[in-house]
Amino acid sequence: xxxxxxxxxxxxxxxxxxxxxxxxxxxxxxxxxxxxxxxxxxxxxxxxxxxxxxxxxxxxxxxxxxxxxxxxxxxxxxxxxxxxxxxxxxxxxxxxxxxxxxxxxxxxxxxxxxxxxxxxxxxxxxxxxxxxxxxxxxxxxxxxxxxxxxxxxxxxxxxxxxxxxxxxxxxxxxxxxxxxxxxxxxxxxxxxxxxxxxxxxxxxxxxxxxxxxxxxxxxxxxxxxxxxxxxxxxxxxxxxxxxxxxxxxxxxxxxxxxxxxxxxxxxxxxxxxxxxxxxxxxxxxxxxxxx
Amino acid sequence: xxxxxxxxxxxxxxxxxxxxxxxxxxxxxxxxxxxxxxxxxxxxxxxxxxxxxxxxxxxxxxxxxxxxxxxxxxxxxxxxxxxxxxxxxxxxxxxxxxxxxxxxxxxxxxxxxxxxxxxxxxxxxxxxxxxxxxxxxxxxxxxxxxxxxxxxxxxxxxxxxxxxxxxxxxxxxxxxxxxxxxxxxxxxxxxxxxxxxxxxxxxxxxxxxxxxxxxxxxxxxxxxxxxxxxxxxxxxxxxxxxxxxxxxxxxxxxxxxxxxxx
Ligand SMILES: Nc1ncnc2c1ncn2[C@@H]1O[C@H](COP(=O)(O)OP(=O)(O)O)[C@@H](O)[C@H]1O
Ligand SMILES: [Mg+2]
Numbered sequence: 054x055x056x057x058x059x060x061x062x063x064x065x066x067x068x069x070x071x072x073x074x075x076x077x078x079x080x081x082x083x084x085x086x087x088x089x090x091x092x093x094x095x096x097x098x099x100x101x102x103x104x105x106x107x108x109x110x111x112x113x114x115x116x117x118x119x120x121x122x123x124x125x126x127x128x129x130x131x132x133x134x135x136x137x138x139x140x141x142x143x144x145x146x147x148x149x150x151x152x153x154x155x156x157x158x159x160x161x162x163x164x165x166x167x168x169x170x171x172x173x174x175x176x177x178x179x180x181x182x183x184x185x186x187x188x189x190x191x192x193x194x195x196x197x198x199x200x201x202x203x204x205x206x207x208x209x210x211x212x213x214x215x216x217x218x219x220x221x222x223x224x225x226x227x228x229x230x231x232x233x234x235x236x237x238x239x240x241x242x243x244x245x246x247x248x249x250x251x252x253x254x255x256x257x258x259x260x261x262x263x264x265x266x267x268x269x270x271x272x273x274x275x276x277x278x279x280x281x282x283x284x285x286x287x288x289x290x291x292x293x294x295x296x297x298x299x300x301x302x303x304x305x306x307x308x309x310x311x312x313x314x315x316x317x318x319x320x321x322x323x324x325x326x327x328x329x330x331x332x333x334x335x336x337x338x339x340x341x342x343x344x
Numbered sequence: 345x346x347x348x349x350x351x352x353x354x355x356x357x358x359x360x361x362x363x364x365x366x367x368x369x370x371x372x373x374x375x376x377x378x379x380x381x382x383x384x385x386x387x388x389x390x391x392x393x394x395x396x397x398x399x400x401x402x403x404x405x406x407x408x409x410x411x412x413x414x415x416x417x418x419x420x421x422x423x424x425x426x427x428x429x430x431x432x433x434x435x436x437x438x439x440x441x442x443x444x445x446x447x448x449x450x451x452x453x454x455x456x457x458x459x460x461x462x463x464x465x466x467x468x469x470x471x472x473x474x475x476x477x478x479x480x481x482x483x484x485x486x487x488x489x490x491x492x493x494x495x496x497x498x499x500x501x502x503x504x505x506x507x508x509x510x511x512x513x514x515x516x517x518x519x520x521x522x523x524x525x526x527x528x529x530x531x532x533x534x535x536x537x538x539x540x541x542x543x544x545x546x547x548x549x550x551x552x553x554x555x556x557x558x559x560x561x562x563x564x565x566x567x568x569x570x571x572x573x574x575x576x577x578x579x580x581x582x583x584x585x586x587x588x589x590x591x592x593x594x595x596x597x598x599x600x601x602x603x604x605x606x
Contacts (some may be wrong), residue, residue, distance in 0.1 A: 186481050214461075219442045219453040226440035229399060231428030232459035242599055 059298060064190045065259070066297020067197035072252035072270070073277040073289040074204055080283050082241040084141070086131060087150040090269015094154040098170070098251025098257040098267055099159055105171040109249055114173070118250045125246025129239045131188045133274040136317040137238075142240050152268070160265050167264045170257035185202030193255045200251050201290065204244075208286075217241065275302070276324045282337020291335060296320040347534050348439075348505055350396065351374040355410035355420065357395050359403065365391045367560040368410070373553075374503070378530050378537045380547040381580055383557035386538035388542040390437055393506045396538070398424035398435035414504070427482070429457050432505030437512065437540075439489045441469070443482030447473055447492055450481050454496030461588075466495035469525050487518035493524070498529065504536050505529075511543045519543065522549055548572045556581070 075091045076127060106112030136144050172257050174192040178185045208214035219227040220237045221252050228234055256270060257263050281288025303319030327335065357366035365388050373379045381389050394400040395407050396414075400419075407420040421425060426603040442450050448463065455461050467474035470491040476484060479490060490510050503591060506555070507526065510517040527550045530537050541547035546553055554571045556564040571577050 107483060125347045157578060158430045212456055215445065215452045218449070222442040222444050223440050224401060225402060226436060226442065227404065227453065228424045229428065229434045229436055229440075230453055230496065231425050231433075232453065233425045235404075249584075 054305065057186070058152070058301040060184070060186055060194075060303030061190055062293055064194040064297070064300035065256075065277050065300060066294035067201070068252050068255050068259075068293075069270075069273055069297050070293025071197050071200050071204070071248050071255075073274050073281070074201065074286065075248040076278050077281075077284065077286060077289045078241050079245050080278075082217060083137075083238045084175045085144050086141075086148065086270070086283070087245065088145060089152040089155060090245070090274055091119065091268040093125065093246045093249035094122065094253040094256070094270050094274075095263070095265065095268040096155050096253075097246070098253030098263050099163060100250070101254050102170060102257070102263070104169060107219050110173060111169070116256055117246050117254065121246040121250035122201055122243040123144050125242035125244070125249075126239050129242035133238065133242070134235065138187075152271075155307070156268055159268075163264070165264060167262040169262045170260065172261075173258050183290070189258050193259055196255060200248065204248065205256055207244075207288070211342070212241070216242055216270070234293060273320060274290045276320050278325055278334075280334055282326050282334030285334065285336035288336030290336055301324045327339075346362060347375040349373050349415060350538070351411075351413040352392075352396075353400045353413070355395060355412045357391055357400060357405055359400070359405045361406075365405075365560055366472065369557070369560070369562055370410075370532040371534060371555055371562065373538060375536055376530075376534065377552040378527070378539060378550055380539045380541055380544075380551035380554045381557060382541055382544045382547060382554060382577075387557040389557055390508055393434055393508050393538065393540055396427075396504075397432050397506055398422050398427045399434060399436075406602070420594075424527040425457075428500060431501065432496045432506065433500045433502035433504070434506040435493045435497045435508060437508040438495045439486070439556050441481035441484065442488045442494055443479055443480065445582050446478050447481060447484070448477045449484065450492055451496050451499055454499035456500070458499060458581075460499050460501055462499070466498060469498075469529065470495055480588075485603065487522065490514060490518075490522055493587060494526070494529070497535065498535075498586070502535050504538065507537060507539045509540055509542060511546065523547075526538075526550060542581075548577075548582075549567060 072090060072094055077089055079087045080087055101113050101117035104116055108116065128151065132147060135142070136147060148215040174188040178187040178189070179191050184307055191230055208218055209335050216227065216232045217240065217331070220232060224234055273296055278289060280295060281292030299320045300316055304316035307319060308315045347411040352369055352371045355366055356364065356368055356369050358364050369392060374500060379604070381392060382388050390406065391400065394405065395401070396412060400406065401421070401424060407456070411418050414432065442453065445453070451463050451466060468472050472488055473491055476488065479488065484492060494510070510522055510526070514522070526537065526539070529535055536592050539547055539551060548568045548571055551568040554565065555562050556577065583604045
């Protein structure tokens with residue numbers, strides 16, 4: 054029982070970590086707090102769901118991820134780029150506005166009802182020494198680990214990835230070597246929306262069905278990045294797993310006593326406690342303006 | 345000069361639409377040469393380099409008068425990336441290493457536009473860096489950081505390398521070493537160099553030609569050899585005067601400055 058909820062927790066945590074990496078990426082590159090990350094998860098999920106009605110599932114997944122990247126890219130070019138240099142609060146308001154727009158759009162197209170999500174993994178479970186791991190969790194865990202690994206390889210091995218970290222470190226110095234900061238900002242949004250879509254598809258599989266409230270996964274992602282530190286990649290990964298596990302354990306062990314829904318509140322409580330001890334998150338290095 | 349790589353014609357630079365910093369600066373740089381730009385703090389040396397590389401742009405600076413001609417083309421107020429792509433690479437004051445990135449990753453950023461991943465060429469000039477290639481930039485000594493800053497700029501395949509006070513805050517021995525390497529780079533890599541310095545003595549030793557800037561204007565220029573012999577330069581910029589009392593020196597400095605400015 055304990056082991057099983059731990060595994061569920063780590064799986065959800067891995068996916069939260071993946072989505073949170075997108076948030077951290079945008080913050081590191083451009084100091085923009087993207088309050089629409091949860092909505093990007095939702096939109097990615099719905100694009101995949103819509104495409105799967107007339108395409109094979111694998112093709113809809115690939116296409117959904119590509120279209121999400123495009124969406125992220127366009128959002129940066131059309132909405133964020135004109136705001137470069139504006140006060141941080143206006144930029145935050147704009148990302149909040151984006152979030153509402155995306156929710157409105159999803160509501161307008163798909164309505165409020167929960168829609169069944171196309172299943173990537175076979176039903177049933179993997180059984181080892183009495184520990185039962187549903188295939189959807191196992192698959193979700195493996196795919197999120199793979200996606201995080203690709204993310205990390207991109208930023209450590211490729212010239213583009215390293216140049217993006219350089220922009221996060223010292224924008225003018227990167228420019229002096231010919232790195233286009235505009236391009237880097239746009240690519241960070243594209244990648245961020247991509248990982249959000251992958252996260253959305255994996256969670257959609259686990260939930261089995263999604264509606265517009267899917268975007269509330271953004272709240273968990275904020276908990277993750279605040280816990281790990283807004284600007285820390287290892288922080289996002291550790292924070293993701295902590296929140297995922299806390300949620301699973303809270304659901305299994307505490308919910309019976311304190312009532313339903315506690316599963317969703319427990320990670321936030323935990324976050325508050327940790328914040329009281331470490332105000333800049335577990336791994337956050339810089340002094341960050343609190344919003 | 346038939347072989348001009350860069351020419352500033354009477355340029356005026358303004359920050360934030362109203363702070364006038366360069367007040368009509370003209371310079372010429374011959375292909376293959378080392379030219380040094382000297383002058384006290386706040387004279388406008390860094391601004392001159394940034395107006396060539398385009399890095400004034402993100403600081404809300406603008407060339408409002410005059411022209412900058414590079415390789416026969418006008419380039420004033422272009423984007424820094426575009427200039428970098430055409431071979432104008434600036435090594436900024438204070439080295440500006442990517443501290444979170446390793447030495448090798450710093451070099452990788454240098455290869456971003458050129459695709460030239462010949463890190464051994466850099467290690468050849470700066471063997472210290474090779475031993476530290478997996479160390480984060482922030483952990484290097486000041487001298488090593490300057491070497492890394494120059495090394496990663498080299499990987500961008502510069503035709504014109506703009507060096508902003510490479511000697512700043514470094515021990516004299518290290519400065520000597522770095523200046524020797526700058527000279528070698530100029531000769532072996534076929535790179536033209538514009539070197540901004542406060543250390544006039546060393547700069548004039550490796551340079552072919554020198555300009556002296558004060559208060560946003562060029563107040564003197566000439567062959568490096570001639571400047572080295574010049575009494576005013578020796579006194580004000582090379583600290584080579586035997587003159588005694590400071591107050592006298594100050595008075596004289598004032599007088600001479602006035603003379604330059606008129
Ligand atoms: N980004 C900027 N905005 C406004 N003023 C600036 C800016 N950069 C430099 N200045 C001003 O321009 C003058 C020349 O500065 P600078 O070019 O850095 O001189 P130097 O490199 O010779 O010390 C100084 O008075 C400085 O305050
Ligand atoms: Mg300067």
